[in-house]
Amino acid sequence: MLDVNLIRKDFPILSSLVYGKPLVYFDNGATTQKPRCVIEKLTEGYVSHNANVHRGVHFLSQEATDLHEGARRRVQAFINASSSDEIIFTRGTTESINLVAYSFGECFLHDGDEIILSEMEHHSNIVSWQLLQQRHHVVLRVARLNDRQELDMEQFKSLFSDKTKLVSIAHVSNVLGTVNPVKQIVEESHRRGVPVLIDGAQSTPHLKVDVQDLDCDFFVFSGHKVYGPTGVGVLYGKRRWLEQMPPYQGGGEMIQNVTFEKTTFNELPYKFEAGTPDFISTVALAEALDYVESIGLEEIEEYEHYLLDYATERFVQMPGMRIFGNAREKSAVLSFLVEGIHHYDMGLLLDKMGIAVRTGHHCAQPLMQALGIDGTVRASFSFYNTEQEIDALVDGVKRVCKMFGV
Ligand code: PMP
Secondary structure (H helix, E strand, O other): OOOHHHHOOOOOHHHEEEEEOOOOOOOOOOOOOOOHHHHHHHHHHHHHHOOOOOOOOOOHHHHHHHHHHHHHHHHHHHHHHOOHHHHEEEOOOOHHHHHHHHHHHHOHHHHHHHEEEEOOOOHHHHHHHHHHHOOOEEEEEEEEHHHHOOOOOOHHOOOOOOOOEEEEEEOOOOOEEEEEOOOHHHHHHHHHHOOEEEEEOOOOOOOOOHHHHHOOOOEEEEEHHHOOOOOOOOEEEOOHHHHHHOOOOOOOOOOEEEEEEEEEEEEOOOOHHHOOOOOOHHHHHOOOOOOOHHOOOOHHHHHHHHHHHHHHHHHOOOOOOOEEEEOOOOOEEEEEEEOEEEEHHHHHHHHHHEEEEEEEEEOOOOHHHOOOOOOEEEOOOOOOOHHHHHHHHHHHHHHHHHHHHO
């Protein structure tokens, strides 16, 4: 077991009071809190290493470049990519998916081609493809869920046709916690010659990811969900795809030579990184990944499972309680509704007790439609949460139920 009390000391915000009560932060699926070392890295970047990267001959610029490129290698190691050229820095998961939708879409998708998504996707893995539909008439095919809110693999396999050109699917659902069998999904897709994008926004904070072992073609995630800063994210892509794909945006850095007649583009990964990158944040992201690995992803997974089981056992005993997401492989997310209490009221009243949860559709409206609801209350756990905080949540939910006479 982790020494959670010691870990909590690394996160200054966790000792805050909200309405005079200790903050209980269960909105980790939206963004995680930052350890002091990450906050300090951001400050240190501006205090000591601030100069634009890649362009300067002067000392500071070289130093900033080394730190930024070191961060790229750190990300490469974190997801075990075979080369740092396959790591593209973006603003986050959303931008990474948009980049692939635009660039892969331009190169490899034509009218009538099909993309397989799932019913549990975040809007960023739906709308990005719908924007592509405005340029190419691609067809979105949707993998459905079974009664436990797991992917129905038989139905998924039945979606393939000779028009299928891509599968784009979440590793872990942000609403249900369902961990999708991504390795099997990649195998099934590759057997049919179809590449796979995995949305790792909700897996990287909780599970060890090895992109070579998964053999996925693209893998995307956000720094801010994995204890890093906002404004930086990652697109991993296999070199064979990235080399063929056209640039996503034009600007400085992504070019080799520019004339008014013709421009040639830079090599990987710079071809996809137009403009000044957020080189302060990439270095702080590397620090966050060091921090997470110093705790250990296996230890994190084990402890968070313990918290999830502890919470679930208490929740199922409450009258009128409905839990969404009963997958056999589940990450530390508890989405629920209590009969007769609107999710928004529940969230608002828990907030007054100092408990931060998320309410609403969680950017997954098609999933809400499939579940026949308009939102849930979501408590998403981190390794810095404690049993006592879960007890506070359970007591809080019971108090709200009492107020509503449930
Ligand atoms: N995909 C999933 C599964 C998510 O949970 C989120 C964030 N809620 C995103 C994509 C989008 O991430 P970001 O807003 O950091 O780009």
